[in-house]
Amino acid sequence: MTEVIVNAQAPLQYDSGQRNLLDFLEKQQHTLNFQCREGFCGACRCTLISGQVRYLQEPLAYVRRGEFLPCCSVPASNIEIEIPK
Helix, strand or coil: CCEEEECCCCCEECCCCCCCHHHHHHHCCCCCCCCCCCCCCCCCCEEEEECCEEECCCCCCCCCCCEECHHHEEECCCEEEECCC
16 A cells, blocks of 8 residues: 655555545645646645655646646655645
């Protein structure tokens, strides 16, 4: 099972039944900014500290190195992320 570490807290087991990382993080009671939920706006942008994500659809929003959009991605390996406050 894939682990997701959020803001240096205890690892969570990624539920592959979730549509994407945004849905998974919301289910785990993490609050994220979002607007479109489809990779267009970039509002849900988070920092990818380690690991890799796989995009379900290529985002249209600009994503810098070390960032990802949880609304249109799933973990491709164990990941550690930081959600902006």
